[in-house]
Amino acid sequence: MLADDGLIAPQYNKSIVNLVSSFLKCFGIHSNHSEFPLEGNFEGFFQGIKRIVIFLIDGMGYNKFIKINEGIGFKDVIRVSSVFPTTTVAAVTSWFTGKTPKEHGLLGYILYLREIGSITNMIEFTYPGVEGGIFAGLIKKRLHRLDNVFDLLKEKGLYGGVMTHATISNSGLSYLIHKNAHVMGYYYMGDLLATLKKRLSEDWQGMLYIYWGYLDGLGHKKGPDSEAYEMEMARLLIEIKRFVEEYLPSDTLFVITSDHGMVQIPNSTNYFLKSTDPFNRLLACPPGGEMRMMYFYLSKKSNYEPLKSYFEENFPSSCVFLSSREGIDVGLFGPGRIHPELYNRIGDAIMITKGNNAFTYLYSGGEERLAGMHGSLTEDEVFVPAIFIRR
Known part of the structure; x- marks a missing residue:
């Protein structure tokens, strides 16, 4: 039915959920989902690693990345399926929990929550279009924080961290999905990279997520086909590439990825x-x-x-x-x-x-x-x- 309308069902055997399973396996942690079917050279990336850093760029689709990467030169790239719906609340939650939307229950930006009897903005815990997080206290009392990757790492005595912008480190969504994570807020890219450089120089074993939301924000304003969006993606990727070439330790796997892509809307x-x-x-x-x-x-x-x-x-x-x-x-x-x-x-x-x-x-x-x-x-x-x- 979907294919006849030019739509593609998510591939839950080659998805972000499966990648999380692959990452957890590196630390001897079992997941309820199969690992991503990595082949050839990609299997070697997991040899002898102590740490995995996942740099999550919100709103960076595969097709657009391939176009921009022609001028940047990343070589080891795989195509990964997002989840449904292809949106931050559902997909970032899958990244942080290793669960499908069917399992974790955060199924979109705006949801009806029976627990409070209203539709709710799931990022800000407020009524859609109303500022102020008016439902925050009620939701925190009535919704359980989700079991996640950080719980599993903690049980093994491993590190689990998140770097996210300081303005959203205590958002409603962050509250639900960051349980047991070491959360670090940053303000600008320089702040992010300085903090990351320091963390990589320290002795720890586990996983660190980095969330970058500005490309998605620009994409909403200007559209993914705009010169502004494409230049911003290129600038961001070049900056990350330069950083890892200089500061990435040999025992660390660094993965640049995303939660979903985006389309231009006339x-x-x-x-x-x-x-x-x-x-x-x-x-x-x-x-x-x-x-x-x-x-x-x-x-x-x-x-x-x-x-x-x-x-x-x-x-x-x-x-x-x-x-x-x-x-x-x-x-x-x-x-x-x-x-x-x-x-x-x-x-x-x-x-x-x-x-x-x-x-x-x-x-x-x-x-x-x-x-x-x-x-x-x-x-x-x-x-x-x-x-x-x-x-």
């Missing part, structure tokens, strides 16, 4: 949806998800076909609909044990956009018209690079 195919639009009468609350995919929470199950018909008639050939059961059964969210809140969080219907279409729901009325987006299942969104570096 204004003409970015459709704004209002709370007064007729389809809202079919819903129990506003939709969740992203601009490139949405979850719909129906007031009654029989509203599925009328909702689907509304979008087919008003926005022909722009999206595909699946029931939530279909989405789970075809494996969109991956294998594994289903999270107990999954159905509550994804609702009754899943909408996935095709091509360069997007839907911006006006929760507050102040939403931006973004030039770059992700969340759907096009090739540019699903596949990310993983660059392996040893010295």
Whole structure:
């Protein structure tokens, strides 16, 4: 069904979840998911290592990286599948937990949380479009912090760390996924690299994640096809390459990778949806998800076909609909044990956009018209690079 619409299902045997399994195996830690099928030269990268550093650049797709890398020269690169939805909340959580979205339950930027009875911005713990983290205290009382890679490392007496920007080191999402991690905040790239240089000069064994969110932010503003985005990606990769060539110890594997890619969205195919639009009468609350995919929470199950018909008639050939059961059964969210809140969080219907279409729901009325987006299942969104570096 997806292939007929130009969409690609995530490959959960060659995904970021499988890479995490491969990394954990280096330290004798068993995962519930198979390892990434690395072949040839890549198997040698794990010989004699004490540490793995994972530099996670948000919003860097594989196809765009291959284009930019022509002028940079990274050699050891593999193509890795992201998860669904192709968005930071779901994919970064998979990176930090080694679990699929089906298992970890953080399934998008905006989700209905039964625990608090409202749709919620899952990064900031607030109502969509409202500043201030108004749900933060309630969520921290009612949602459990996720079991993660750092728990597994700690059980083995190993180091598990995260470097992230100081402004988000205590965000709602960070609270949920950083349990038992040694968290270090940075302010600028120079600060990040100085801290990393110091950490690499010290004696420890384990894994260190570095999260860089600015490329994704620029991609949303300007779009991934803009000169600004491409120049920023090149600048960032050159700076990292120069650093590892000078400071990377011989016992450390350095991996540059991402959570998802991104697509350029023309204004003409970015459709704004209002709370007064007729389809809202079919819903129990506003939709969740992203601009490139949405979850719909129906007031009654029989509203599925009328909702689907509304979008087919008003926005022909722009999206595909699946029931939530279909989405789970075809494996969109991956294998594994289903999270107990999954159905509550994804609702009754899943909408996935095709091509360069997007839907911006006006929760507050102040939403931006973004030039770059992700969340759907096009090739540019699903596949990310993983660059392996040893010295």
